Amino acid sequence: MGAMSPDPLLRALEGIVGAVHVLVDPALRAGFESDWTGRYHGRALAVVRPSSTAEVAAVVRACADAQVPVIPQGGNTGLVGGGVPRPGSTGVVLSTRRLDSVGAVDTSSGEVVAGAGAPLGAVQDAARAAGWDVGVDLASRDSATLGGMVATNAGGEHVVRYGRMRNHVIGVEAVLADGSTVGRVPALRKDATGIEWAGVLAGSEGTLAVITQVHLALVARLDAHAVALVAFDDFASVARIAGELRATLPSLLALEAFFAGGLRRVRDHTGLPSPFADDWPAYLLVELATSAEDAARETERLASVLDRHSGVRATAVAEDEAGAARLWAYRDRHTEAINAAGVPHKLDVTLPHDRLVEFTERVPGTVAAIEPDAELVLFGHVGDGNIHVNVLGLDPDDATVDHAVLQLVASMHGSISAEHGIGIAKRRELALTRTDADIAAMRAIKHALDPEGVLNPGVLLPDPR
Ligand code: 2HG
Ligand code: ZN
Numbered sequence: 001m002g003a004m005s006p007d008p009l010l011r012a013l014e015g016i017v018g019a020v021h022v023l024v025d026p027a028l029r030a031g032f033e034s035d036w037t038g039r040y041h042g043r044a045l046a047v048v049r050p051s052s053t054a055e056v057a058a059v060v061r062a063c064a065d066a067q068v069p070v071i072p073q074g075g076n077t078g079l080v081g082g083g084v085p086r087p088g089s090t091g092v093v094l095s096t097r098r099l100d101s102v103g104a105v106d107t108s109s110g111e112v113v114a115g116a117g118a119p120l121g122a123v124q125d126a127a128r129a130a131g132w133d134v135g136v137d138l139a140s141r142d143s144a145t146l147g148g149m150v151a152t153n154a155g156g157e158h159v160v161r162y163g164r165m166r167n168h169v170i171g172v173e174a175v176l177a178d179g180s181t182v183g184r185v186p187a188l189r190k191d192a193t194g195i196e197w198a199g200v201l202a203g204s205e206g207t208l209a210v211i212t213q214v215h216l217a218l219v220a221r222l223d224a225h226a227v228a229l230v231a232f233d234d235f236a237s238v239a240r241i242a243g244e245l246r247a248t249l250p251s252l253l254a255l256e257a258f259f260a261g262g263l264r265r266v267r268d269h270t271g272l273p274s275p276f277a278d279d280w281p282a283y284l285l286v287e288l289a290t291s292a293e294d295a296a297r298e299t300e301r302l303a304s305v306l307d308r309h310s311g312v313r314a315t316a317v318a319e320d321e322a323g324a325a326r327l328w329a330y331r332d333r334h335t336e337a338i339n340a341a342g343v344p345h346k347l348d349v350t351l352p353h354d355r356l357v358e359f360t361e362r363v364p365g366t367v368a369a370i371e372p373d374a375e376l377v378l379f380g381h382v383g384d385g386n387i388h389v390n391v392l393g394l395d396p397d398d399a400t401v402d403h404a405v406l407q408l409v410a411s412m413h414g415s416i417s418a419e420h421g422i423g424i425a426k427r428r429e430l431a432l433t434r435t436d437a438d439i440a441a442m443r444a445i446k447h448a449l450d451p452e453g454v455l456n457p458g459v460l461l462p463d464p465r
Helices: 008-017 026-033 053-065 120-129 146-151 197-201 235-248 260-270 292-308 321-332 334-341 353-370 400-411 427-433 436-449
Strands: 046-048 070-073 092-095 111-115 169-175 181-183 210-217 224-232 252-259 282-290 312-317 345-350 375-381 386-392
Touching (some): 053 092, 120 146, 146 197, 224 292, 235 353, 260 321, 400 427, 427 436
Antiparallel strands (some): 111 210, 345 386
């Protein structure tokens, strides 16, 4: 055992969670101090790992008393620097990962209560074993936690079918900056007794409260899945067919797009074989999920839409789960393949569906005008108008390209963040797509709930002018 810390705050934290769960050793802290991309990092006074709501409340209170900021962190899969210490300021990282209980699934109502630190994958396993499923799915499912997913109102790959995280939350329990606990878990599906905490906290990015428990509504488990990867000459065909599939296929679960450059990066990084004999400029991955009785009808419908389309160049269809996983890997492994090539600038944006193609045509020029040698990798959730703009070959600290791309998005009536949040990455640009009145109201809520600015300072809201 190391020597007892002389710092009164650290001593108080050790008294609350036990010395072994107050990480002060730089080597132990390191994994909590840097974000997934490696672009955002800072130093924490300590990483504290409470295991109950009462411990979270006591930790927040102790930090508030000592006037030390609290940085809530779930699976640390966020991509906008919202869950790691900011450079030049110190705080305590409050890791929720030990709040990882997954309660028994209520099989008659399709509900489950889980700790905020439960990884999505563990909740999916529990739901599926009970004949249900979680309506949200993400590539980072094994690390991303429920609490972080509520705090960012996570999207992911099934939004086209089931909507975002907020749609699935029946109730939350959370600790405010003064250490008080609000919300109710288990909650009720219908409860019109005033402001709902899930609504207040969705998208608050740890600035208003530390979520401690989540009561989740599940969706019916669908056992018949079909996955197809379709190659096209251009993204215009991808966008057109994506719209058509949404209108035609009630079983549509996912509609994901990527391009030749991203596929090349994935193949270089993973060693996966080419999905087709030839390379094509643009790809669409389609997943259908339905009951066994409806499966044949839905796959026939998919085939007939594809047959009608002159832009389709090649199609690969998965016959089983392993085949589906193989096709999904080309899409899901984009993030790690890009990371392996350098520290990316990530601009997760949404465009109105009818401007998507124009955006993909204009964004290369916007980037090249500033940094001709930068590499642009685009992919995303085409069914939601959500493009992940990844730019490699830039100085991690220079946001000129970021700003130009976000300005382009704003000028096209898009959103500067589709699903990753604002974090520290985009707070200076928040006013591009939120009005002054919006920002003033968000600031007022923050001030009312956290007047001393204890929770996640420097995230989401721009500095006051
Ligand atoms: C995904 O869709 C994630 O895989 C990550 O939102 C996107 O790496 C990215 O830019
Ligand atoms: Zn995404």
